[in-house]
Amino acid sequence: MSSKQRVRPGGRSARVQASVHTAVRELMEERGREALTVPLVAQRAGVTPSTIYRRWGNLQELLSDVAVERLRPDTEPEDHGDLRSDLTAWAEQFLDEMTSASGRAYVRDALLGDPDGSNAGQCSAYAAEQIDVILARATDREENTPGVETVMDRIVAPMMYRILFRPAGLDAAYARRLVTELLGLRGKGDE
Amino acid sequence: MSSKQRVRPGGRSARVQASVHTAVRELMEERGREALTVPLVAQRAGVTPSTIYRRWGNLQELLSDVAVERLRPDTEPEDHGDLRSDLTAWAEQFLDEMTSASGRAYVRDALLGDPDGSNAGQCSAYAAEQIDVILARATDREENTPGVETVMDRIVAPMMYRILFRPAGLDAAYARRLVTELLGLRGKGDE
Numbered sequence: 001m002s003s004k005q006r007v008r009p010g011g012r013s014a015r016v017q018a019s020v021h022t023a024v025r026e027l028m029e030e031r032g033r034e035a036l037t038v039p040l041v042a043q044r045a046g047v048t049p050s051t052i053y054r055r056w057g058n059l060q061e062l063l064s065d066v067a068v069e070r071l072r073p074d075t076e077p078e079d080h081g082d083l084r085s086d087l088t089a090w091a092e093q094f095l096d097e098m099t100s101a102s103g104r105a106y107v108r109d110a111l112l113g114d115p116d117g118s119n120a121g122q123c124s125a126y127a128a129e130q131i132d133v134i135l136a137r138a139t140d141r142e143e144n145t146p147g148v149e150t151v152m153d154r155i156v157a158p159m160m161y162r163i164l165f166r167p168a169g170l171d172a173a174y175a176r177r178l179v180t181e182l183l184g185l186r187g188k189g190d191e
Numbered sequence: 192m193s194s195k196q197r198v199r200p201g202g203r204s205a206r207v208q209a210s211v212h213t214a215v216r217e218l219m220e221e222r223g224r225e226a227l228t229v230p231l232v233a234q235r236a237g238v239t240p241s242t243i244y245r246r247w248g249n250l251q252e253l254l255s256d257v258a259v260e261r262l263r264p265d266t267e268p269e270d271h272g273d274l275r276s277d278l279t280a281w282a283e284q285f286l287d288e289m290t291s292a293s294g295r296a297y298v299r300d301a302l303l304g305d306p307d308g309s310n311a312g313q314c315s316a317y318a319a320e321q322i323d324v325i326l327a328r329a330t331d332r333e334e335n336t337p338g339v340e341t342v343m344d345r346i347v348a349p350m351m352y353r354i355l356f357r358p359a360g361l362d363a364a365y366a367r368r369l370v371t372e373l374l375g376l377r378g379k380g381d382e
Contacts, residue, residue, distance in 0.1 A: 108302070111299070111302065111303075111355060112302075112303050117358065120355055120356045121356065121357065121358075123356060124352075124356035124357040152349075152352075152357065153349040153352075153369070154345075154349075156352065157348045157349040157351075157352035157353070158343075158344040158345075158348040158349075158352075160348075160352050160355075160356065161315075161343075161344075161347065161348035161349075161351050161352050162348070164302060164311055164351075164355075165311045165312065165314060165315035165351065166312065166315040166343065167308065167312075178344070
């Protein structure tokens, strides 16, 4: 079971979560991911190991929760004035972040300690929310706008698939090509 | 043991691998994945636990190797006489296999115990090889044929991305739509 169901908004539960997440991030930076253990994290966070086991089950599920938190976008996508520019900038930045050493580790962690798939689903929801913002702006500008699931299939999915399974040749030019191949077919003078 | 077996390259090594893989598959069926341990697998395979640790490092890496072996296609894609039919049949079958409980578990195992990404790369290579066969047939028929990387981006990537991150609505109609959206754009009377 994921921790989410047990997390109360605010209160002690939220404080425990914050201090444990912080402890994981600090220890990862100081000692590297391989050195992490539940007792070490508990000591740094000022909680007992059993608090962590009760709440997260094991280290892998804790790392998955921390990874999803790190993958949450902290700003809205930039507004460059048209759909093609917005999607291109977003895709380039997404690929850049996800192909970094820490991005790859977070994606991997998010997937691994996630028996019910809720954390993976949350990662995907973050991307879809960002794309929704971009598409809503394009609709407001009366641009010809694809649906969010189409953008997930045509831009997000190929990038994430290649990051996980087929990483050769992943660069900004690839991200741009995916956008061009999607929007080039939709006319409205975007070429 | 015959002398022939002893001089064959990889003789003992290949036998150890086969017996350990078989032990994993049998124990998974009998007791479920959660019950597996290295000592249990070693006992069933007739090897010492240290043989397994030496060769695979840990249980997760062993499960990753077994998963990749299970994900290897054992036949060529069926030949239905034209590219659209071949790709549709292949995509439907691929999605069906990968969304099954065992398919999802194998994909997950393949990714998890794979620190250098070679097993994930092998999974992707299996799909690309199958698609290569389909595309080569289409080229021989003088059909208008996309490149293999385009098919990976447009058909394999969306299916695998959704299996891992966004599983709602994954069915045969989705697989067919991906093929139609790819080939519908390429003319040659395929509609």
